[in-house]
Amino acid sequence: MSDTARAFPNTERASKPTKIRDGVRILDIENYAPFLLTVVNNAWQRRTSADYRARFGLGVVDWRVLSMLNIEPGITANRVCEVIHMDKAAASRALSNLMANGLLVFEAEKNDPRKRRWWLSEKGQQVHSEIISAAMKHEAKLVENVSDADFETFLAVMRQMLKNLDP
Structure with missing residues (x-):
């Protein structure tokens, strides 16, 4: 069972948190929730x-x-x-x-x-x-x-x- 399937057991997630590049699994930071939460928070804190x-x-x-x-x-x-x-x-x-x-x-x-x-x-x-x-x-x-x-x-x-x- 894939990590995505474990995280979302009853659905197929449209936005995959990882992708394959040159045969190596890497994060897809555009679809990885912890990354997005962090960068939004960092941008928020810088601005405010x-x-x-x-x-x-x-x-x-x-x-x-x-x-x-x-x-x-x-x-x-x-x-x-x-x-x-x-x-x-x-x-x-x-x-x-x-x-x-x-x-x-x-x-x-x-x-x-x-x-x-x-x-x-x-x-x-x-x-x-x-x-x-x-x-x-x-x-x-x-x-x-x-x-x-x-x-x-x-x-x-x-x-x-x-x-x-x-x-």
């Missing part, structure tokens, strides 16, 4: 990070943490890492940067001052409001010329892929 750094002095990782603190006020660093699949070192750097910029406040647990719950400060709320507008414009550019139906299918597929990898 440059904008966020120029306009707000923050990178994409900072924005991801900032937005998570607005979604779940009082969140812990561990919870941030869990929800947005970020390693602890990156989350810690982002929290330190956001704190240094006056965008956060925290409350330490009495029995363990290293454990903190984080909130956006008033300035953090203001910056979040500004960045979310920029983020929505970037998303609009990303999905430009993609039909609503295709986009909804894409979101469903992405959710399923994440579930497959991280049940």
Whole structure:
């Protein structure tokens, strides 16, 4: 049974993830989902990070943490890492940067001052409001010329892929 048949047991996949060149099996990067996910993400991060750094002095990782603190006020660093699949070192750097910029406040647990719950400060709320507008414009550019139906299918597929990898 081919790898494609194992990955798609009930269908014949139209877009093959590999091809043969000079008798050797190679990836067909135009049809290999992990490659496409990676390059879209890299392009997204280059575009948005440059904008966020120029306009707000923050990178994409900072924005991801900032937005998570607005979604779940009082969140812990561990919870941030869990929800947005970020390693602890990156989350810690982002929290330190956001704190240094006056965008956060925290409350330490009495029995363990290293454990903190984080909130956006008033300035953090203001910056979040500004960045979310920029983020929505970037998303609009990303999905430009993609039909609503295709986009909804894409979101469903992405959710399923994440579930497959991280049940």
